[in-house]
Amino acid sequence: MGKSRAEIQKAYREILKEKNKEDYLKREREQKRRNYVSSHQLSERDREERNRKNRANLREFYARKRAERAHQDSSQTSVYESRGIEEDTGSETSDERHTRNGGNETDRGRLLVRLDFNEINRGRQKAALKRWKRDRSAAVSRVRILEQERDKLKTKLKSTQRALQRVRKSTESTKHVPSVELTPSKQTERDMEAANLTAEQEKLRRPILLSNVLVSEIRASKKNTPRDKKAAIYNIVARRIAKKYRTIKYLSMKTGLGRNQLGRVNSKVHQIGIKKRLSKLEKNREQVINFMKREDNSRTQPGKSDAKKTATGCKQQVHILTDYLFCI
Secondary structure (H helix, E strand, C coil): CCCCHHHHHHHHHHHHHHHCHHHHHHHHHHHHHHCCCCHHHCCHHHHHHHHHHHHHHHHHHHHHHHHHHHHHHHHHHHHHHHHHHHHHHHHHHHHHHHHHCCCCCCCCCCCCCCCCCHHHHHHHHHHHHHHHHHHHHHHHHHHHHHHHHHHHHHHHHHHHHHHHHHHHHHHHHHHHCCCCCCCHHHHHHHHHHHCCCCCCCHHHHHHHHHHHHHHHHHHHHHHHCCHHHCHHHHHHHCCHHHHHCCCHHHHHHHHCCCHHHHHCCCCCCCCCCCCCCHHHHHHHHHHHHHHHCCCCCEEECCCHHHEEECCCCCEEECEEECCCHHHC
16 A cells, blocks of 8 residues: 555655754754743643653763763773783783793782773763752752741731731620610710720810710701601701811711711702692793793804803803894
C-alpha cells in the first residue's frame, strides 16, 4: 500500500532535518523563543504540565550526561591499562637486557596512571551550587509570600478586633438602657450621673432637662399623630439647622422619627387643612398656560440659554407674550 500525502511530507521533513540539522535546530529555537509564554500568564493546569515536561527533559539530559561521562571513563581506563601492559613488557625487556649485560640494576617496570578527577569534581560542585541557589531562591520567595500573608492576616485581625470592640460597646450601652421609658427628670439624672455631674450644678441641669422634655413631647406627638399627618412634625423638628450641625441621625435616634424623612425636609411651611378641588385648579391652570403658548399669543425663544428648569427638573423653552393680548 502506498504512502499517503501526509506521510510523504513527514518523510521529506525528516530528510531535510538530517541534511541541515544545525539550521533546523536554530530555527526551532528561534520559533520557541518567539512563541514562548511566561508562566504567570498560563493557567494553573498548563503551568503544571509545562513543569512536568521540563522536569522530564531535565532528567533525560542528566541521564545522557551521566552515560557520556561513564563512557569516557571506561575508554580512558582501557587506554591506561593498555599503556601499562606496554610499559611492563618494555621494562621486562630492559631487565633482561641488563641481566644479559651483567648489570646490577634490579629495578622493575612501573605502571604510571594519571586520572584527572578535577573536571568531574568541578562539575559536581557546580551542580550542587546550582541546586543550593535554586533552593535558596525558592525559600526566599516562599518567605516573602508568607510575610505578605502574615501582614494581611494582621490587618484582618485588627479590623475584626475593632468590630468586636464596637459590638461590645453597643451591647454594653444597650444593657444600661431600661426596658421602661424614663421620664424627663429621671433621664436627666441618668445623663448627669453618666457625665459625673452633681445635682448642685443647676445651670447644666436645666438645659439637659429641657432637651429631654422636648424629646418626650416629640415622641408623644409622633405616637398620637396619624400616619398621613406626620409631615407637620418632620417640618417642625428638622431642616437647615439640624443639617448644618449634623444632628439628623442623633435626632432620629432620640425622637424615633425616620432619619431619611428628617433629611428630606426642605421647608417649615406645612399646609394644614383639607385640599379642596386641586384637580379642578390644575386643569384650569393648564388650560390658561396652553392658551398663552399658542403661536398667535406668544413666541418661543430658540436659544439654548433660554431653557429654564421647572420644579420637577425638566427643561422648557421660555415663551414671550406678544401684544396680541392687548388688542383683545
